[in-house]
Amino acid sequence: MADAKVIPFDEDRPRRRAPGRRAPGRRVRAVPEPEPQPEVLEPAAPPPAPAGDGWDKRIAGGLAFLRRRITGDYEVDEFGYDKELTDQVLMSLIRPLYDKYFRVEVKGIENIPKEGGALIVANHSGTLPLDGLMMQVAVHDHHPAQRHLRLLAADLVFMLPVVNELARKAGHTLACAEDAQRLLEAGELVGVMPEGFKGIGKPFGDRYKLQRFGRGGFVSTALRAGTPIVPCSIVGAEEIYPMIGNAKTLARLLGIPYFPITPTFPWLGPLGAVPLPTKWTIQFGEPIPTAGYAAEAAEDPMLMFNLTDQVREQIQHTLYKLLVQRRSVFF
Numbered sequence: 001m002a003d004a005k006v007i008p009f010d011e012d013r014p015r016r017r018a019p020g021r022r023a024p025g026r027r028v029r030a031v032p033e034p035e036p037q038p039e040v041l042e043p044a045a046p047p048p049a050p051a052g053d054g055w056d057k058r059i060a061g062g063l064a065f066l067r068r069r070i071t072g073d074y075e076v077d078e079f080g081y082d083k084e085l086t087d088q089v090l091m092s093l094i095r096p097l098y099d100k101y102f103r104v105e106v107k108g109i110e111n112i113p114k115e116g117g118a119l120i121v122a123n124h125s126g127t128l129p130l131d132g133l134m135m136q137v138a139v140h141d142h143h144p145a146q147r148h149l150r151l152l153a154a155d156l157v158f159m160l161p162v163v164n165e166l167a168r169k170a171g172h173t174l175a176c177a178e179d180a181q182r183l184l185e186a187g188e189l190v191g192v193m194p195e196g197f198k199g200i201g202k203p204f205g206d207r208y209k210l211q212r213f214g215r216g217g218f219v220s221t222a223l224r225a226g227t228p229i230v231p232c233s234i235v236g237a238e239e240i241y242p243m244i245g246n247a248k249t250l251a252r253l254l255g256i257p258y259f260p261i262t263p264t265f266p267w268l269g270p271l272g273a274v275p276l277p278t279k280w281t282i283q284f285g286e287p288i289p290t291a292g293y294a295a296e297a298a299e300d301p302m303l304m305f306n307l308t309d310q311v312r313e314q315i316q317h318t319l320y321k322l323l324v325q326r327r328s329v330f331f
Helices: 053-071 083-101 130-142 155-159 163-169 177-185 217-225 248-254 269-273 295-299 301-325
Strands: 105-107 118-122 149-153 189-192 229-235 281-284
Touching: 053 083, 083 130, 083 163, 118 130, 118 177, 118 217, 118 301, 130 149, 130 189, 130 229, 130 281, 149 177, 155 163, 177 189, 177 217, 217 229, 217 295, 217 301, 229 301, 281 301, 295 301
Parallel strands: 105 281, 118 189, 118 229, 149 189
Antiparallel strands: 229 281
């Protein structure tokens, strides 16, 4: 029987034959070896970033910061303000309270000038002056230029040990016209709360009712410096320590303006000093310009009264508006 043909699947490959036999009339052609191709080198992949590279930078930055603190290689201004310490330490300590605990919502931040001096005037409340610190974080973290707010504080702040030093380092200074004017003329943002102790020490039943704004000294300072006045309304601080009583005798013995009695303090001891986790809103209103007034305008009592009343009314109106919009004290 004739040999059967084997049909290969690939015509390019040589036909397989049985050993020692070949097809009649056909010569077996050797398949040429393929020409060697030049080796193409793939570009080397970049080495993976070492794990913890971000932590390395943080640790290096922290060590450099400690070295500067130990060697004294850092700067403070004439008021004692330490910008590096404030940015890297103090603000970092306050920020969790601002972001996570009070969950502060900021409105109208565009009303604060990008540069140059301005006087921010806000309502004051809360038994302890945490509202000033929250306002400081709000300005720094939400303003496009990350501006620093220099708060004017009462004499008592600078009489307390530790608190005095921390307040100076954070950029705060005594609430006097001379210091405020120097800061404004230097192009700084200055914050003032004209209610003072009357605001933070008022009973819970008077919450969100503005107290007297003093004699309008802040208006006179802004007029002399020619800087705008930015009203600021803060909602949420009134409820952190509901003040239901004031131990006046004990306050006189301790030399403090008031001794608060709240539903938790002093009954729960140190635990009663923990503020309630209320939801805050801070709104900056439209600035009131002062640059158009004459130099002697700062001595006009009627003008100062009118401007003071205008600022106070704008803050009070905004407070009522925010309270109407608020869904809950805590949410």
